[in-house]
Amino acid sequence: MNRKWLLIPLIVFAVLLGGCGFKDIDKRFFAVSIGVDKGEKKRYRVSVELAIPSGDPKQPGDSIVFTEEADSIAAAIGIIKANADKELDFGHMNVIIIGKDLAKENLFTTVDWFSRRRDIQEIAWVSISASKAKDILEYHPKGEYIPSNNLLLLFGNEGTETPYVISEYLFSFWRDLAEPGIDPVLPIIKYIKGENTLEVQTSGVIRNKHLALVLNKDETMLLNLFIKQKVKSELNVTSKKYNFTIASSKAKVKYKMNTSGSAPIIDIFVSLKGNLEEKHREHQNVNLHVYEKITNQHYKKKFEKLLTKLQKEKVDPVGFGMRYEATHLGDEKVKISEWKRLYPQAKFNVHVTTKIDGTGIIK
Missing domain, CATH: 3.30.300.210 (Nutrient germinant receptor protein C, domain 3)
Incomplete structure (x- = not known):
C-alpha cells in the first residue's frame, strides 16, 4: 500500500514534465557560436552556427549557419527559428563575434540581448571580427571535430597559449561596459581568405561603448602582460x-x-x-x-x-x-x-x- 502512494508523485511529475515545453535532444539544434554584423537593409545581420550531431563519434561534427536581418537580435533569432525545423538550444554557445562595423556603434544595445538570456552562458567569449562575423563562423579548419572548437580552445588557452590574444568573458565585458573607470578590450579575429586561416594578433579598446582604438600585435602583447x-x-x-x-x-x-x-x-x-x-x-x-x-x-x-x-x-x-x-x-x-x-x-x-x-x- 505504501508503494502505491509513492508512485503518485512520480506520475504527477511525469505529466507536468511532458507539458512544460521540454524538447527531446533529437528535436533540438545546438547553437555553438553567433555572429552579429551591421545589416544592409535592417539594423542587425545575425548569423547562428548550429551543430549537427553525428551518429559516428569517429567522424567530425558538421554544422550549418543560418543568417537573417532584423531591427533587433531577438527578432532575427525568431526568424531563424521559423526557418529551422528544430528548437534552438543556446546552452552550449560559447563564442560571440561582433562585426567591426557594428562595433563602432553602441555596443551596449548589442550585448544587451546576450546578457538577458537565461540560456546563454555568462562565460561565453566575446570578440570582434576584422570584416564580417559570418566569415568567421563559416571557417572550419582541418581536424576540427567539434564546430567552433578552434575558437573555444584559442580564447580559453586550453589549446595554444599566446600573448597576442586578450580573452574576455561576456560577464566581464558587460561589467566593464557599465563601469566608468575602465575601458574593456576585445580580441580582433581576422580571416585570411588566400591562406584560408584565422589570425588573432590585434585587439580593440572600447570607449564610450564603441570601438575607439585598435592596437597592433606588439601593443596587444604588452597590454596583455599588463592587465592579464x-x-x-x-x-x-x-x-x-x-x-x-x-x-x-x-x-x-x-x-x-x-x-x-x-x-x-x-x-x-x-x-x-x-x-x-x-x-x-x-x-x-x-x-x-x-x-x-x-x-x-x-x-x-x-x-x-x-x-x-x-x-x-x-x-x-x-x-x-x-x-x-x-x-x-x-x-x-x-x-x-x-x-x-x-x-x-x-x-x-x-x-x-x-x-x-x-x-x-x-x-
Missing part, C-alpha cells in the same frame, strides 16, 4: 649591438598612484623572468647582467610609449580611473569628472626588472 599578467611570451629585444629573445616564464606588473600634486604620478613596476631563448648575432658575448640591463631599458621605452598612446587617445583599459575612484572619497560622478580632467596630465614612471635564469641547454 600573461606569463608565456617571447620578449624580443633589439638595440644597436644586441638582438636577442627571452622566453618569459614569469611576469608581474604592479602600479602605485600619487594624486597629491597638480598632476597624477603613476609608478609602474614590471618584473620579468625567463631564459635566453635565442640570440641573433654570432659575435655577442653571453653576459646575463648586460642582457638584463638592455631588456630593462628596451621594455621601459615600450611600456611608456604604449601608456602614452592610450593616454593620448583618452582610453583606459588598465583601469587607472577605477583605482582613483576606489581610493578617493566623494560623490561618484564628481570623482569620474575629476579623473577625466586629471588623466591627460598623468605622468608615467616605468621601472622594469629582468631576471634571466640561464642560456638554455647550451654551455
Whole structure:
C-alpha cells in the first residue's frame, strides 16, 4: 500500500514534465557560436552556427549557419527559428563575434540581448571580427571535430597559449561596459581568405561603448602582460649591438598612484623572468647582467610609449580611473569628472626588472 502512494508523485511529475515545453535532444539544434554584423537593409545581420550531431563519434561534427536581418537580435533569432525545423538550444554557445562595423556603434544595445538570456552562458567569449562575423563562423579548419572548437580552445588557452590574444568573458565585458573607470578590450579575429586561416594578433579598446582604438600585435602583447599578467611570451629585444629573445616564464606588473600634486604620478613596476631563448648575432658575448640591463631599458621605452598612446587617445583599459575612484572619497560622478580632467596630465614612471635564469641547454 505504501508503494502505491509513492508512485503518485512520480506520475504527477511525469505529466507536468511532458507539458512544460521540454524538447527531446533529437528535436533540438545546438547553437555553438553567433555572429552579429551591421545589416544592409535592417539594423542587425545575425548569423547562428548550429551543430549537427553525428551518429559516428569517429567522424567530425558538421554544422550549418543560418543568417537573417532584423531591427533587433531577438527578432532575427525568431526568424531563424521559423526557418529551422528544430528548437534552438543556446546552452552550449560559447563564442560571440561582433562585426567591426557594428562595433563602432553602441555596443551596449548589442550585448544587451546576450546578457538577458537565461540560456546563454555568462562565460561565453566575446570578440570582434576584422570584416564580417559570418566569415568567421563559416571557417572550419582541418581536424576540427567539434564546430567552433578552434575558437573555444584559442580564447580559453586550453589549446595554444599566446600573448597576442586578450580573452574576455561576456560577464566581464558587460561589467566593464557599465563601469566608468575602465575601458574593456576585445580580441580582433581576422580571416585570411588566400591562406584560408584565422589570425588573432590585434585587439580593440572600447570607449564610450564603441570601438575607439585598435592596437597592433606588439601593443596587444604588452597590454596583455599588463592587465592579464600573461606569463608565456617571447620578449624580443633589439638595440644597436644586441638582438636577442627571452622566453618569459614569469611576469608581474604592479602600479602605485600619487594624486597629491597638480598632476597624477603613476609608478609602474614590471618584473620579468625567463631564459635566453635565442640570440641573433654570432659575435655577442653571453653576459646575463648586460642582457638584463638592455631588456630593462628596451621594455621601459615600450611600456611608456604604449601608456602614452592610450593616454593620448583618452582610453583606459588598465583601469587607472577605477583605482582613483576606489581610493578617493566623494560623490561618484564628481570623482569620474575629476579623473577625466586629471588623466591627460598623468605622468608615467616605468621601472622594469629582468631576471634571466640561464642560456638554455647550451654551455
